[in-house]
Amino acid sequence: IKELPLLEITAESLMISSEKVAHVQMNNPLEHALLILVKSGYSAVPVLDISYKFQGVIGKNLILDKILGLERFEMERLSEVRVNDVVNQEIPCLKKSDNFLSCLKSVIDYPFVCVVDQEGYFDGIVTRRAVLKQLNKYIHV
């Protein structure tokens, strides 16, 4: 394994930067969030506040689970409930300067992890795909 290049990789060099990441806002109705998720094709996306600070992650499952009634999906609730009522805020984050091993450990249990600066502003996301692609380059035994 070519050890050195893996050690030089940081979250910043691996991440998809913020302007290329689909996201939703805390005060959006769930209907808007579900449309963004279906049109982009992503399972989950970051949630930001108005000043572009990271607040958490929202996915299709959180939304569908919230509107699933006893017998059917109650679609009318999509305009009544807001993103901030279902957002998952227990999500670990990375800093731009974190090394490759920290990135690898963080994506074991999450399909992507958000990169956030000291003040909480959103920098981008590190995905499992980016980590796996790097590992594939270095594992030719």
Add this chain to the structure above:
Amino acid sequence: IKELPLLEITAESLMISSEKVAHVQMNNPLEHALLILVKSGYSAVPVLDISYKFQGVIGKNLILDKILGLERFEMERLSEVRVNDVVNQEIPCLKKSDNFLSCLKSVIDYPFVCVVDQEGYFDGIVTRRAVLKQLNKYIHV
């Protein structure tokens, strides 16, 4: 890196075996498939035929995209359309005997890959998480 153990790992030793994998059948209505996906929490699951042969993969996005009309999600179509109308059959598979590097390469572009035998019967799935967990064990530089 402890090379030897990675080389001895096969798809069979990494996979979640078929009895623990949520799946749907080709002739199910989309409504049933969406309920299985929401109740299990999974983004996508394998699709099998009546004799337990692998047919493809179906996810929440394929279903929601199919029922998204011009102005709203047309939920009544969930009972009209069947899984075999939307299933993605262009999915690469693994064999139980495939080595670790084949598993790593296969999950770069797919969150999970199905393990199938010579006659097409479904054996289980290899997930990105399982591959990442193994890599984390061996990459302590």
